[in-house]
Amino acid sequence: MAQPLYSTHLGMTDILPDDVRKWQYLEQLIRTEAELFNLEEIRTPIMEQTELIIRGIGQLTDIVSKEIFSFSRGDDNYVLRPELTAPVVRSYVEHHLEQRGGSQKLYYIGPMFRAERPQKGRQRQFHQFGIEVIGSDDPVADVEVIAFMIHIYQKIGITNTTLKLNSIGDPESRKNYVEALKNHLEPNLENLSDVSQERFKKNPLRILDSKEKEDQPFIDSAPLITDYLSEKSKKHYQKVKEYLTDLGISFETDPYLVRGMDYYTETAFELISPDLGSQDALAGGGRYDLLVEEIGGQPTPAVGFAAGMERLLIACEELGIPLGGEKEVDVYIVTLGDSARKWGLSKLSKIRSTGVSATMDYKGRSMKAQMKDANRENARYAIIVGDHELESGKFTFRDMADSEEEALPFQEILKLLEKEKH
Ligand code: HAM
Numbered sequence: 001m002a003q004p005l006y007s008t009h010l011g012m013t014d015i016l017p018d019d020v021r022k023w024q025y026l027e028q029l030i031r032t033e034a035e036l037f038n039l040e041e042i043r044t045p046i047m048e049q050t051e052l053i054i055r056g057i058g059q060l061t062d063i064v065s066k067e068i069f070s071f072s073r074g075d076d077n078y079v080l081r082p083e084l085t086a087p088v089v090r091s092y093v094e095h096h097l098e099q100r101g102g103s104q105k106l107y108y109i110g111p112m113f114r115a116e117r118p119q120k121g122r123q124r125q126f127h128q129f130g131i132e133v134i135g136s137d138d139p140v141a142d143v144e145v146i147a148f149m150i151h152i153y154q155k156i157g158i159t160n161t162t163l164k165l166n167s168i169g170d171p172e173s174r175k176n177y178v179e180a181l182k183n184h185l186e187p188n189l190e191n192l193s194d195v196s197q198e199r200f201k202k203n204p205l206r207i208l209d210s211k212e213k214e215d216q217p218f219i220d221s222a223p224l225i226t227d228y229l230s231e232k233s234k235k236h237y238q239k240v241k242e243y244l245t246d247l248g249i250s251f252e253t254d255p256y257l258v259r260g261m262d263y264y265t266e267t268a269f270e271l272i273s274p275d276l277g278s279q280d281a282l283a284g285g286g287r288y289d290l291l292v293e294e295i296g297g298q299p300t301p302a303v304g305f306a307a308g309m310e311r312l313l314i315a316c317e318e319l320g321i322p323l324g325g326e327k328e329v330d331v332y333i334v335t336l337g338d339s340a341r342k343w344g345l346s347k348l349s350k351i352r353s354t355g356v357s358a359t360m361d362y363k364g365r366s367m368k369a370q371m372k373d374a375n376r377e378n379a380r381y382a383i384i385v386g387d388h389e390l391e392s393g394k395f396t397f398r399d400m401a402d403s404e405e406e407a408l409p410f411q412e413i414l415k416l417l418e419k420e421k422h
Contacts, residue, residue, distance in 0.1 A: 009124065009125075010118060010124060011115075011116070011118035011122075011123045011124030011125065012123065012124050012125040013123065013125070017327070018327070019313075021323075021324035021325065021327065022313060022316075022323040022324045023309070023313075024324060025323045025324035026156070026309065026312065026313070026323060027109055027129075029152070029155060029156065030107075030109060030129050030152060031109075033148070033151060033152055033155060034107045034131070034148075037105070037131075037144070037148050037151075038105060039105045039106060039107040039131055039148070040104075040105065040106055040107070041106070041107055041108065041109075042088055042091065042106040042107070042108055042132075043108065043110070044081075044084065044087045044088060044090075044091050044108075045081075045087075046080060046081060046110075046111065047078045047079065047080060047081065048078075048079055048081050048086070048087050048090065049076075049077060049078070049079070050068070050070050050077035050078065050079045051077065052086055052087070052090050052295065053068060053079045053081070053082065053086055055086075055294060055295065056085070056086025056089065056090075056261075056263060056291060056294065056295060057082070057083070057086055057261045057262060057263065058203070058261060058262025058263070059202075060198075060199060060202050060203045060206055060262070061206070061260055061261055061262055062260060063082045063083070063114060063260060063261065066115070067082060067114040067115045067116055068080070068082055068113075068114070068115065069113050069115055069124075080112075080113035081112055081113065082112055082113060082114045083112055083128070083261070083306060084108050084110070084112065084128065084130060084132075084306065085130075085132060085261070085263065085288065085291070085304060085306070086263070086291070086295070088106060088108065088132045088134075088304075089132070089134070089288075089291050089292055089295050089297070089302070090295055092104060092134050092292065092297065092300075093292060093295050093296050093297035097134070098134075098135060098297075098298070098300065102135065103133055103134060103135035103136045103141065104132075104133070104134045104135055105131070105133050106131060106132045106133075106134070107129065107130065107131045107132075108128075108129065108130055108131075108132075109127070109128070109129040109309070110127065110128065111125055111126070111127050112125070112126055112127065112128050113125050114126070119278070119279065120276075120277055120278075120279065120314070121276050121277060121278075121279030121308070121310060121311045121314055122279045123310060126308055126309070126310050127308070127309035127310065128306040128307060128308060128309065129152075129306070129307055129309060130283075130285070130304060130305055130306030130307060131145060131148060131304050131305060132302060132303075132304035133145055133302060133303050133304060134292065134300060134301075134302040135300055135301070135302065136301060136302075136303075137236075137289065137301035139236055139239035139240045139243060139267075140243065141303050142240045142266075142267045142287060142303050143240060143243040143244055143247065143249075145285065145303050145304060145305055146163065146244065146249065146269060146285075146305070147247060147249060149271060149283050149285070149305050149307065150163065150249055150271070152307070153271070153282065153312075156312070156316065156321060157316075157319065157321045158273065158275075158282075158312075158315050158316070158319060158321070160273070160274060160275070160319075161271050161272060161273050161282060162252055162271070162272045162273075162274075163244075163249065163250065163251040163252065163269060163270075163271055163272075164251070164252050164253075164254040164257050164269060164270045164271075164272060165240070165241070165244075165251040165252065165253050165254065165257075165267070165268075165269050166225070166226070166253060166254050166255055166256075166257040166258070166267075166268045166269070167225070167226060167229060167233055167234075167236070167237035167240075167266055167267055167268065168205070168225055168258055168259075168264055168265065168266065168268055168286075169225065169228065169229045169230060169233040169265070169266060170230055170232060170233050170265055170266065170289075171265070171290070172230045173225075173228055173229045173230045173233045174205065174225075174228075174265075176228045177205075177223070177225045177228035178204050178205060180223045180228060181204050181205070181207070181208075181222055181223060182200070182204050184218070184221070184222050184223055185200060185204065185207065185218055185222070186200075188218055191214065191218070192207070192212075192214065192215055192218060193210060193212035193214050193215050195210065195212065196210050196212065196215050203262065205258055206258070206262075207219065208222065208256050208258045209258050209259070209260060219256065222256075224255040224256075225255055225258075226253070226255045233266060236266055236267070237266070237267065240267055241253075251269075257269070257270060259284060259286060261288075263288040263290065263291040263294070264286045264287065264288055265286075265287050265288060265289045265290055266286070266287040266289065267286050267287045267303065268284075268285075268286035268287075269284065269285060269286055269305070270283065270284040271283040271284070271307070273311070273315050275314070275315045275318035275319060276311055276314055276315060276318075279311065281308075281311070282307055282308065282311050282312065282315065283305055283306065283307030283308070284305060284306065285303070285304050285305025285306060286303065286304075286305075287301065287302070287303045288302050288303070288304070289301040289302065326378055327377065327378055328377070328378035328379070328380065329357045329358065329359050329377050329378065329379050329380070330351075330356045330357045330358060330379070330380050330381065330417065330421070331351055331356060331357070331358040331359070331379065331380070331381050331382070331383060331417065332358075332359055332360065332370075332373070332374035332377060332379035332381070332382045332383075332400075333347065333348065333358065333359075333360040333382070333383045333385065334360075334361070334367060334370040334371060334374065334382050334383065334384045334385065335360060335361065335370070335385050335386075336367055336384075336385065336386035336387070337386060337387055339387065339390055340385040340386055340387065340389070340390060341360075341364070343385055343390060344360045344383075344385060345360070347383075347410060348360060350410075350414065351414065351417065354414060354417060354418045354421065355418075355421055355422070356417045356418065356421050359377065359379075361373060367384075374400060375400065379400050380399075380400060380401070381397060381398060381399060381400060381417070382396075382397075382398040382400055383395050383396070383397055383398075383413060384396035384398060389407075392407070393409055393410075394407040394408055394409055395407065395408060395409075395410060395413065397413045397416070
């Protein structure tokens with residue numbers, strides 16, 4: 001085989017037809033379940049203003065400092081969206097979605113871009129589905145968001161997951177905690193990694209998210225954020241845990257879970273799977289009560305999550321969960337000779353107009369090759385046409401599964417196909 005001249009960029013993959021069927025199956029399932037939860041789809045552009053992403057996610061996060069794909073054109077700075085929470089909030093503020101009344105319960109499915117080092121379950125173009133509920137500070141909203149996330153995996157058949165839960169509190173709680181964390185880390189500052197030393201100055205909470213080996217002993221012995229929660233935050237966290245328990249959703253509390261974006265407040269959570277290897281987070285999310293205001297809107301509480309589609313597919317594969325069916329077509333018209341080809345071409349649209357899928361040979365191949373092709377395409381029926389059939393007005397209608405054949409007028413074939421389809 002000739003060496004291809006071009007290939008995809010590092011960490012970006014084509015989704016080929018056999019895989020697209022799996023994706024479509026999952027996307028359909030997510031859409032159906034989202035409707036059940038009374039969520040509405042939102043679609044925003046692939047590119048956003050760089051400033052929005054920096055302000056929304058936080059200057060010192062890995063995403064902003066190392067992973068955004070950005071470029072400028074004229075006076076405008078573009079960034080390929082690394083996530084959708086900040087863009088959805090931008091859209092909410094820009095279009096005054098609060099005027100629609102109630103909480104906005106939104107879902108999305110689409111591609112995101114992060115210039116990370118690719119590995120299994122980590123790509124530079126990847127896909128997320130997620131939801132954002134904007135306009136409620138009630139713990140019921142947190143729990144509904146988590147319940148939807150868990151529901152999707154259960155529906156697909158992925159049940160061996162762990163829900164990790166934490167609260168990072170309101171700004172007051174966090175201020176007190178950051179003080180305690182700094183006091184804990186300061187005596188060993190020079191033993192921390194360079195990144196953590198930098199974060200110590202600008203955003204110490206991010207140190208808890210460090211994967212650097214030398215930081216681990218200091219993280220493990222750090223004070224717990226949950227010991228510093230204000231009364232209000234404590235109450236909120238308590239209610240979330242209580243409602244989850246009432247719904248039979250089990251969870252593990254993890255006081256070091258701070259998540260990778262700066263916008264989080266109060267509840268933070270991740271869904272972990274043992275079937276994913278080192279990139280073990282299927283999904284993650286939490287509250288972001290200050291983000292709407294940060295992006296220029298009125299103070300508005302919000303909560304959401306996003307899940308990686310690629311990781312979902314990996315988990316399905318590991319667990320042997322089949323997704324989508326085989327490629328198939330209802331009818332394959334096998335033609336012999338020019339007149340038959342013309343007849344076939346004109347009948348394709350007649351068949352398709354009844355909702356039955358149909359195809360024919362595009363290459364003028366022999367009958368044997370066309371029958372082989374019909375099998376490869378998983379055709380349910382073949383209609384075989386040659387000069388003899390055209391003269392008699394009866395066409396061979398063949399059931400490909402049991403090879404039963406019958407000579408029938410086209411109108412009768414059409415009726416049979418229609419009857420079976422509906
Ligand atoms: P995140 O934790 O950055 O959160 O991403 C959510 C999920 O996207 C991850 O758990 C993972 O499954 C998937 N993911 C992230 N990066 C990659 C990658 N490079 N390759 C493959 N999959 C990846 C967010 O994006 C937040 N916006 C979630 C959120 C919504 N919080 C509130 N609302």
